[in-house]
Amino acid sequence: MPCSKCQYQAVISLQHGNLCKNHFIGYFEDKVFKTINKYQLIDRNEKLCVAVSGGKDSLTVLYLTKKYLEKNSISVSNNLVALAVDEGINNYREHTLVDLKKFCTEHKVPLTIVSFQEELGKTLDQAYPIINKDTNKRPCNVCGVWRRYLLNKHAKKLGVDKVITGHNLDDEAQAIIMNIFKANTTLAARLGPISGVHEHDLFIQRVKPLYFCAEKEVRLYALLKNFQIKFSECPYSKEGYRHHIQEMLNDFEHKYKGTKQGIVNSFLATLPLLQNHEKQAPQAIQQCSKCQEASNKDICNACAMKETIQNA
Amino acid sequence: MYIEVFNEREQTTIKIEFAGTKVKDLLNQLKLNPEAFLVVRNHEVITEEETLGDNDYLELLSVISGG
Numbered sequence: 001m002p003c004s005k006c007q008y009q010a011v012i013s014l015q016h017g018n019l020c021k022n023h024f025i026g027y028f029e030d031k032v033f034k035t036i037n038k039y040q041l042i043d044r045n046e047k048l049c050v051a052v053s054g055g056k057d058s059l060t061v062l063y064l065t066k067k068y069l070e071k072n073s074i075s076v077s078n079n080l081v082a083l084a085v086d087e088g089i090n091n092y093r094e095h096t097l098v099d100l101k102k103f104c105t106e107h108k109v110p111l112t113i114v115s116f117q118e119e120l121g122k123t124l125d126q127a128y129p130i131i132n133k134d135t136n137k138r139p140c141n142v143c144g145v146w147r148r149y150l151l152n153k154h155a156k157k158l159g160v161d162k163v164i165t166g167h168n169l170d171d172e173a174q175a176i177i178m179n180i181f182k183a184n185t186t187l188a189a190r191l192g193p194i195s196g197v198h199e200h201d202l203f204i205q206r207v208k209p210l211y212f213c214a215e216k217e218v219r220l221y222a223l224l225k226n227f228q229i230k231f232s233e234c235p236y237s238k239e240g241y242r243h244h245i246q247e248m249l250n251d252f253e254h255k256y257k258g259t260k261q262g263i264v265n266s267f268l269a270t271l272p273l274l275q276n277h278e279k280q281a282p283q284a285i286q287q288c289s290k291c292q293e294a295s296n297k298d299i300c301n302a303c304a305m306k307e308t309i310q311n312a
Numbered sequence: 313m314y315i316e317v318f319n320e321r322e323q324t325t326i327k328i329e330f331a332g333t334k335v336k337d338l339l340n341q342l343k344l345n346p347e348a349f350l351v352v353r354n355h356e357v358i359t360e361e362e363t364l365g366d367n368d369y370l371e372l373l374s375v376i377s378g379g
Contacts, residue, residue, distance in 0.1 A: 010358040250347040
């Protein structure tokens with residue numbers, strides 16, 4: 001099947017036509033750069049930290065952030081660093097970290113790796129069964145809280161103004177539906193291309209340049225750019241609620257093209273209302289009495305989980 | 313016709329008898345959602361509308377990764 005714009009072989013069929021390798025790469029990069037500009041995700045005076053794992057999303061967003069800085073004559077060496085969290089998931093994270101280290105060396109981006117083991121005393125594999133026994137929390141709940149905690153803490157240590165994440169259209173559509181199904185408007189208000197509702201000195205703002213890129217497009221881009229990514233899947237991923245939503249949305253997308261984009265576009269139309277509603281609620285951000293990081297309770301969720309382990 | 317298929321997600325290679333004509337027919341036969349896979353033939357990514365030939369070797373690359 002030929003590309004809709006030239007005579008070359010198409011590599012993907014999109015709603016608006018088929019694209020060959022070169023036209024797809026152009027379309028994809030243009031979409032990411034337009035997202036950055038439209039939502040002002042990057043300011044030329046800011047120091048940026050890309051949250052990386054070594055997977056397709058984070059390598060793509062790291063590569064394109066660097067490309068965006070270069071395109072806009074912003075110094076990469078002064079403004080860009082990468083930060084990874086090693087959760088301690090056996091036979092999974094160690095493989096992606098190998099790819100990540102190579103990628104960062106090749107692209108000359110300084111990389112910092114922090115781990116659950118060193119920072120919180122246990123790997124996820126060790127911590128999850130203990131926490132689950134007491135609280136019934138799933139591995140993704142534990143991992144999510146500790147990962148966000150360490151990213152924010154170490155982004156501050158690195159002195160950056162923003163954290164850039166590789167969240168894509170599929171991630172966002174899944175999160176929107178998860179919050180709707182669980183009636184969690186507070187969490188929903190924190191979604192969008194720029195995470196969070198309240199600005200606070202203790203929080204580093206997180207932004208998502210791949211916000212409008214479908215997961216399939218990101219995988220294709222990474223493949224066509226020859227990023228060395230070995231296939232790996234978190235062994236816990238199928239245990240999470242998100243996995244069921246992901247399968248449901250892929251099923252809908254296959255039957256009704258544009259479903260995920262429709263979910264995200266509808267959400268963006270209502271996001272200002274959700275954010276205004278949350279802004280009017282009394283702001284309860286305080287410092288955790290244990291770690292002095294941001295919390296909406298006396299003890300933050302990360303420290304509460306750490307305490308569960310200590311008391312077990 | 314026969315098609316040999318490597319499934320990256322399952323890390324398996326199988327040879328199957330295929331009665332359809334296009335990539336989308338094959339994915340349908342394997343009960344795989346095209347949203348979750350890229351299809352590669354001879355190091356080139358092909359779309360769901362591509363016609364398959366006897367003894368084609370395909371790699372089905374998983375779109376979903378990470379956790």
